[in-house]
Amino acid sequence: MKLAEALALRADAVRRVEQLRARIVGSARYQEGEEPAEDAAALLAESGEVLTELEALISRINRTNATVSTVGGLTLTEALARRDVLRMRHSVITAAADAAAGRDQRGMAVRQLRSELKMLSALSVAELRAQADRLARDIREVDVDIQRANWEADLMD
Incomplete structure (x- = not known):
């Protein structure tokens, strides 16, 4: 994978985390007697997975940036x-x-x-x-x- 592709993936992951954060916040509380719009716990778990992938990607990007001239x-x-x-x-x-x-x-x-x-x-x-x-x-x-x-x-x- 080229560095430019990794940078695009990083940007996508950051956007995905922000979208998940907004959805988690919107579903974290709901009115008694009603169902939440989405499962906040599942969204939270998904955001954790995306953040773990993002961390690994950022590490690889930084290693590459430090060595490529x-x-x-x-x-x-x-x-x-x-x-x-x-x-x-x-x-x-x-x-x-x-x-x-x-x-x-x-x-x-x-x-x-x-x-x-x-x-x-x-x-x-x-x-x-x-x-x-x-x-x-x-x-x-x-x-x-x-x-x-x-x-x-x-x-x-």
């Missing part, structure tokens, strides 16, 4: 950490650029009336936008390396 020479674990930090950097830089440009978190102009005090930017919006563009490119490149490795690497036992 990407095109850039990083292990998948290192590449994933790099991508996560690049995304955080991008978020900080774009938020700073928006604030320096006089935009709030929704992208709306902050100054409403001409009689309000004029606000000046403490940061260069153009430089921040250029930096954000470079970070976005770096994120895409790392992501492509990760995806390539996911489809090429065999899942470890």
Whole structure:
């Protein structure tokens, strides 16, 4: 099995656990004189089985991520950490650029009336936008390396 297939199975298992959790919660209590919609104990047992399978799958994925290298020479674990930090950097830089440009978190102009005090930017919006563009490119490149490795690497036992 390829790593990408295991990642899809992991996502399916996580969704399945969430669905089972919702069904368990909905069937855990019922009104006297009526029958519950589903057998909560059976659902709970099923969720335990899915979680056991999920744990084994996550362990195999993590072992694979720690040993498989990407095109850039990083292990998948290192590449994933790099991508996560690049995304955080991008978020900080774009938020700073928006604030320096006089935009709030929704992208709306902050100054409403001409009689309000004029606000000046403490940061260069153009430089921040250029930096954000470079970070976005770096994120895409790392992501492509990760995806390539996911489809090429065999899942470890």
